[in-house]
Amino acid sequence: MKIFKEIAPLKAFLKDLRLKNKSIGLVPTMGALHKGHISLIEASKAENDITVSTIFVNPTQFNNSSDLLKYPRTLDKDTKMLQEVQCDVLFAPDTQEVYPQEVVLSFNFGQLEKVMEGKFRPGHFSGVGLIVSKLFNIVEPDNAYFGQKDWQQFAIINQLVMDLNVNVKLHAVPTLREPDGLAMSSRNQRLNEKERIKATVFFKALLAAKELLVQGGDFVAAKEKVQAIVEGEPGVKLEYFELADSKNLNLLQSVSNVDKPILCIAGYVGEVRLIDNMFI
Secondary structure (H helix, E strand, C coil), X not given: CEEECCHHHHHHHHHHHHHCCCCEEEEEECCCCCHHHHHHHHHHHHHCCEEEEEECCCHHHCCCHXXXXXXXXXXXXXXXXXXXXXXXEEECCCHHHHCCCCCCCCCCCHHHHCCCHHHHCCCHHHHHHHHHHHHHHHHCCCEEEXXXXXXXXXXHHHHHHHHHCCCCEEEEECCCECCCCCECCHHHHHCCHHHHHHCCHHHHXXXXXXXXXXXXXXXXXXXXXXXXXXXCCCCEEEEEEEEEECCCCCECCCCCCXXXXXXXXXXXXXXXXXXXXXXX
């Protein structure tokens, strides 16, 4: 596996591969890798000649400085995991390499960023748009792979690609879960043993809401059920629970006449904020 810390040599390396008609897949990450990330690498390897993974804890997408400070950083372990799965290229720059001067550019994704994550994390998606744009410009991938767990982020990036005519095909890879249902996430590493058990409440709440809606129940009843399940777990706080059209993130009150509705949830287990979702 080739490892790059700087943009210029990475671009030169990839340019040579492109001249040989090699297809390139990109898997952007913030490190603290787990099996979910590895599933993205495997998806890319199955469809591309070369797979590039990036590890960069992007400061511009954190609206909470404490969250940025506490975000797990495990570069040595991550590098070993990527080598074991035979990733071709790792790009792991420092902040100065990615942001050599103060950032003045910002993105506005309209309605897409006014609900759910965007509502509770102002400025977050502008930072996501900025770093993903940079990575697309640096790597120039044919394909890019993202986890379904961050579905709103995927919708935002899809809008970015369409609006800027970026020549890349996006892929959403299904969420991997632990045996007890907890969605795999780098933030799970911050949970202690008791919190880790409590964190399964979000998956349980999604399952209960999905069952109710599939059986014809209304969203108000589903929301009340979710609140009761989550708030019944001491030390857990529900931030939001919404039903949305997965294509445009318009919030819904019913699953009728919608092709692919999605349930989205976010909350805190202790100080750790977790998100999850489930298609209906």
